[in-house]
Amino acid sequence: MQLKDKVAIVTGAGQGIGAAVAQAYAAExxxxxxxxxxxxxxxxxAEGIRAAGGQAMAVACDVAQRAQVDxxxxxxxxxxxxxxILVNNAGITRTAMLHKMTSEQWQAVLGVHLTGSFNCLQAVVDxxxxxxxxxxxxxxxxxxxLGTVGQINYSVAKAGILGMTKSCARELARHNITANAIAPGAATPMTETIRTDERFKEKYLDRIALGRWAQPEEITPVFVFxxxxxxxxxxxxxxxxxxxMTIH
Ligand SMILES: NC(=O)c1ccc[n+]([C@@H]2O[C@H](COP(=O)([O-])OP(=O)(O)OC[C@H]3O[C@@H](n4cnc5c(N)ncnc54)[C@H](O)[C@@H]3O)[C@@H](O)[C@H]2O)c1
Incomplete structure (x- = not known):
């Protein structure tokens, strides 16, 4: 077992990638x-993890709200x-072309991905x-x-996370704390449209060198690592x- 007795927080773990990561960590x-x-x-x-013999607790929290995170x-x-272990996974999309994007859509996405990740980081780092x-x-x-079309808010938030990862790694290395980022392939409901809509499907698949969508269990080992x-x-x-997809 690679994570025996470690305590992990996984945000956005109610479904999708976060749920798969929570299950994989408990199994380890x-x-x-x-x-x-x-x-x-x-x-x-959490109940599924416990039923499988693992240890888990569920906590309700909006990561964008500092008091809830604390x-x-x-x-x-x-x-x-x-x-x-902290996994800053919670995420949302609010899709719109940039000339039509509302301030609410912009703020909501930055609030969950950037402020949410920062809130959780500060709450556990001491x-x-x-x-x-x-x-x-x-x-x-x-x-x-790579940038994207129709999701400038999401693209900016995810690019910001790269900066957060690198700054975090530099600042915290002296304390024996590592910080890394994972860019998962499309595997869950969040990307259902691009995986199923005929207008996008072939175009996206063409950009994936392996020529197929991911299975969640192909992504979780990287989180365990x-x-x-x-x-x-x-x-x-x-x-x-x-x-x-991002060979460059
Ligand atoms: N699905 C993909 O293909 C893909 C690709 C690249 C990156 N990602 C990223 O991976 C992460 C997980 O994606 P997913 O596909 O599993 O998403 P998902 O939509 O299936 O699940 C996201 C979970 O986060 C929760 N959540 C949303 N806002 C929250 C908040 N403010 N506080 C707490 N929880 C919140 C939701 O309730 C949900 O359970 C996200 O950061 C996403 O941007 C996903």
Whole structure:
């Protein structure tokens, strides 16, 4: 077991990639805080982990709201004593061409991805510094690396996460804390339109070197790697588990 007795927070873990990561971490022996603004979804994931013999708790939290994040981190620390691993996975899209994008759409996406990741980082980093141990994992996207059409807010947020990852890695290395980012390939409901709509499907598939969509279980091993001691000498890196979409 690669994460035996580690305590992990996974945000946006009520479904999709976050849920798969929470399950994978629990299977590797971690105690997992399943964080989502949708408590029913988070509770179902935590219950599934417990039914499979793992340890999990569900906590409702909107990562964009600092007070909720602080309360969530305090609850996890009270229950399990510390936080070793933070996965900043919660995300949303608000799609519109840039000349039509509303200020609300712009702010909402930056609020969840950028402010949300920063809030969670600040809520756990003091404890990691004190204990001289931490694994911070950000989630970016091909959109942040290559740019995209109709999602300038998302692209900017995901590009910002690259800067956050690198700054975090540089600042926290002296405390034995690593920070890395993963750019997952399209695998979950968030990308259903591009995977199923005939207008986009072929165009996107053409850009994936391996020529097929990802399975969630092809992405979770990368999250386990960055959370485990196998990556102790890896920090500030962006790993695209995207079938070769972002070869450059
Ligand atoms: N799906 C993909 O193909 C893909 C590709 C590249 C990057 N990503 C990124 O991976 C991450 C997960 O994507 P997914 O496809 O699993 O998404 P998803 O929409 O399936 O799940 C996202 C989860 O985050 C939760 N959430 C949303 N806003 C929140 C908030 N403010 N606070 C707490 N929880 C919140 C939702 O309730 C949901 O359960 C996101 O950061 C996304 O941008 C996804």
């Amino acid at each position: 022996g971690a105690r997992v805080a399943v964080i989502d603004m949708n408590l029913d979804a988070a509770s179902a994931v 309360a969530m981190a305090a609850q996890v620390t009270l229950a399990w004593g510390r936080v070793d 404890g990691m510094i004190e204990r001289r141990y931490g694994r911070i994992i950000f989630v970016t996207s091909a959109a942040g690396i 960055f959370a485990s001691d196998a990556s102790s000498y890896v920090t500030g890196q962006i790993l695209a588990a995207d079938g070769g």
